[in-house]
Amino acid sequence: MKFDLLKTSPKSAARRGRLHTAHGVIETPIFMPVGTVGSVKAIRPDLLKTELNAQIILGNTFHLYLRPGHKQIEQLGGLHKFMNWPGPILTDSGGFQVFSLAALRKMSEDGVTFKSPIDGSTHHITPEYSTQIQHSLDATITMAFDECTPYPATHEVARTSMELSMRWAARSRAAFIAREGYGQFGIQQGSLYEDLRRESTKKLTDIGFEGYAIGGLAVGEPSDQLHEAIPMAASMLPEDKPRYLMGVGYPSDIIKAVMAGVDMFDCVLPTRNARNGTVFTCEGTIKIGNAAHKLADIPLDPKCTCHTCKTYSRAYLHHLHKEDEILGHMLLTHHNLHFYLQLTQTLRDAIESDTLEQVAKQLLESYR
Amino acid sequence: MKFDLLKTSPKSAARRGRLHTAHGVIETPIFMPVGTVGSVKAIRPDLLKTELNAQIILGNTFHLYLRPGHKQIEQLGGLHKFMNWPGPILTDSGGFQVFSLAALRKMSEDGVTFKSPIDGSTHHITPEYSTQIQHSLDATITMAFDECTPYPATHEVARTSMELSMRWAARSRAAFIAREGYGQFGIQQGSLYEDLRRESTKKLTDIGFEGYAIGGLAVGEPSDQLHEAIPMAASMLPEDKPRYLMGVGYPSDIIKAVMAGVDMFDCVLPTRNARNGTVFTCEGTIKIGNAAHKLADIPLDPKCTCHTCKTYSRAYLHHLHKEDEILGHMLLTHHNLHFYLQLTQTLRDAIESDTLEQVAKQLLESYR
Numbered sequence: 001m002k003f004d005l006l007k008t009s010p011k012s013a014a015r016r017g018r019l020h021t022a023h024g025v026i027e028t029p030i031f032m033p034v035g036t037v038g039s040v041k042a043i044r045p046d047l048l049k050t051e052l053n054a055q056i057i058l059g060n061t062f063h064l065y066l067r068p069g070h071k072q073i074e075q076l077g078g079l080h081k082f083m084n085w086p087g088p089i090l091t092d093s094g095g096f097q098v099f100s101l102a103a104l105r106k107m108s109e110d111g112v113t114f115k116s117p118i119d120g121s122t123h124h125i126t127p128e129y130s131t132q133i134q135h136s137l138d139a140t141i142t143m144a145f146d147e148c149t150p151y152p153a154t155h156e157v158a159r160t161s162m163e164l165s166m167r168w169a170a171r172s173r174a175a176f177i178a179r180e181g182y183g184q185f186g187i188q189q190g191s192l193y194e195d196l197r198r199e200s201t202k203k204l205t206d207i208g209f210e211g212y213a214i215g216g217l218a219v220g221e222p223s224d225q226l227h228e229a230i231p232m233a234a235s236m237l238p239e240d241k242p243r244y245l246m247g248v249g250y251p252s253d254i255i256k257a258v259m260a261g262v263d264m265f266d267c268v269l270p271t272r273n274a275r276n277g278t279v280f281t282c283e284g285t286i287k288i289g290n291a292a293h294k295l296a297d298i299p300l301d302p303k304c305t306c307h308t309c310k311t312y313s314r315a316y317l318h319h320l321h322k323e324d325e326i327l328g329h330m331l332l333t334h335h336n337l338h339f340y341l342q343l344t345q346t347l348r349d350a351i352e353s354d355t356l357e358q359v360a361k362q363l364l365e366s367y368r
Numbered sequence: 369m370k371f372d373l374l375k376t377s378p379k380s381a382a383r384r385g386r387l388h389t390a391h392g393v394i395e396t397p398i399f400m401p402v403g404t405v406g407s408v409k410a411i412r413p414d415l416l417k418t419e420l421n422a423q424i425i426l427g428n429t430f431h432l433y434l435r436p437g438h439k440q441i442e443q444l445g446g447l448h449k450f451m452n453w454p455g456p457i458l459t460d461s462g463g464f465q466v467f468s469l470a471a472l473r474k475m476s477e478d479g480v481t482f483k484s485p486i487d488g489s490t491h492h493i494t495p496e497y498s499t500q501i502q503h504s505l506d507a508t509i510t511m512a513f514d515e516c517t518p519y520p521a522t523h524e525v526a527r528t529s530m531e532l533s534m535r536w537a538a539r540s541r542a543a544f545i546a547r548e549g550y551g552q553f554g555i556q557q558g559s560l561y562e563d564l565r566r567e568s569t570k571k572l573t574d575i576g577f578e579g580y581a582i583g584g585l586a587v588g589e590p591s592d593q594l595h596e597a598i599p600m601a602a603s604m605l606p607e608d609k610p611r612y613l614m615g616v617g618y619p620s621d622i623i624k625a626v627m628a629g630v631d632m633f634d635c636v637l638p639t640r641n642a643r644n645g646t647v648f649t650c651e652g653t654i655k656i657g658n659a660a661h662k663l664a665d666i667p668l669d670p671k672c673t674c675h676t677c678k679t680y681s682r683a684y685l686h687h688l689h690k691e692d693e694i695l696g697h698m699l700l701t702h703h704n705l706h707f708y709l710q711l712t713q714t715l716r717d718a719i720e721s722d723t724l725e726q727v728a729k730q731l732l733e734s735y736r
Contacts, residue, residue: 037687037691037693038684038687038688039688039691039693039694039695039696040695041693041694041695042694042695042698043695044675044695044698044699046675046679067687067690067691068662068683068686068687068690072662072663072683075663076663076665076681076683076684077665082681082683082684082687083684084679084680084684294436294440295440295443295444297444297445307412307414311414311452312452313444313450315436315440315444315450316406316444316450316451316452318436319405319406319435319436319450320406320407322435322436323405323407323435325405325407325409326407326409326410326694326697326698327407327408327409327410327411327412328407329694330410330412330694330698331412
């Protein structure tokens, strides 16, 4: 899995890159829509490609393992074929969701034992097993199995957690079956502590991965701490490999993280917020259910070129939202994903034309 | 609104027609997808046209009157513009839904008073008001306001109800504002009684409408009575105007009704059943949630050419159904609507090529 660093920004750490995979080329920086259970909610995968130009999507190993099961997906030809998304797919390791189960799980050096929230059955996931599951799913990019250190964490807790994750990273790597155009990313941990992030990075690069993720951020820390931590964490990672900031975030977070040198993002915000009626626009977010939109014969976003904005009024989308019509979820999802994908396109263009600082400043001001 | 009778079937009462409207041409026989509240559930209206070749859709006056309100839709340019469906729209009169309210409504010679199921507010709908509402919605085809006679009904009850509906039909017609390419349909009533249906037809044709509907069928009577009543009711209607059988039905019902000389159909079955996981195929209906489909790497319908069947396995659709994913509703809706629209296309072709009897026999046998 080859990564070309095409250009670096003269006044920031931002990078314009290109990742070559078995399932296609990814232009970075890029946002990855989340397809939790083998479906990016409320949008057809063919239109995700043809109308929104999505380049890579994310699948959730934990959910797909529980239902329909990775062995079933393997038997049916892998996740790409199963869900009709021939492009690249990144799967998380399942760790984050397992740890979210709280009372339902138990951790050991070996791995995590948990009860299925679906049927109460007991499961045991190890770094090796997580890696095998992702192999069965045919993930283009496999993530190492790690513990997402909760926030806040003392230095000691953060160290213990990070060191376990690094031992698991080595085991994940040993279990990874290399294939042309496929890759595995290691995940940097260490909470907000620079020395721990540095140690984590050293351990990961000693193992060697095709890319590196920043884990354990956007887990509850205040925004200013998040935006101090991102450049600190990103700047340590190897220059010649893609850098992925997991689970982030709002459009403004993505802009700042791109300027800190991050290449890849995923977040449920555009899709989940669409289903709640919260819409991202160039002038900030709007709640389509607000009475102000009841008679508004204008598009969601005056500058947007997506199918929803070219075709429908806020009044119609307000009506669909009030009626809880599926079409409302579809059209708002379409717009919000377009907004995120267009944002990364704009940032890529700005890096190429050396205008990132001005573009970022304008965008950040307009979102207020 | 001009109706061309292009061809009649030599061995049945089936007809191949063409209805010219202000919003486009409708080739008959035709199925009309139902867009209750200004949205055919779970499908984008542009794809309804480009991928499914829908020619006309139905809107529900009662629902749109309550939310968002016909005046609002008028202010926003009419239902076509509001929902991005530039093609023909037929609106029902609201009568059927009002009468479904049972305890919440009260009927008089003047009209129906009812309490809104949304907020309990009181409303009074008359034939004149229903016609005005449909005008505000910019309906291509307006339906006369009538009482759908419940089943079973004694001859006396059916007569009283039919006669009221006919007085209302005259008032609906008087309130109708004629415009080029727009039309209004009268609705034949009379329960299962031939003499009443004949009287009703006489009264309607004396008034004169651009088309005639068969009302009060498929309201609970056994299937054999329905299929005795359809040819009886259809055969009385004028030859030179389109005939619309309201709210019918299963694919086999539509085939039989086409052979009885019906031109237009609407029904919520394809869309509602899709959301319940019930799928129409050339071999009969299947329940996609059944365990038998869990590993089935075959399309829903082996003979179907729709996007869903060309692209997805039953196994994937089973998975989406189990997860209650919106995409599952979208893909099954797409298939079921394609099935109904393709059925009427097949019947149109068969009438043209004088093969309707053989085609109908084959289809009816394969659905068993």
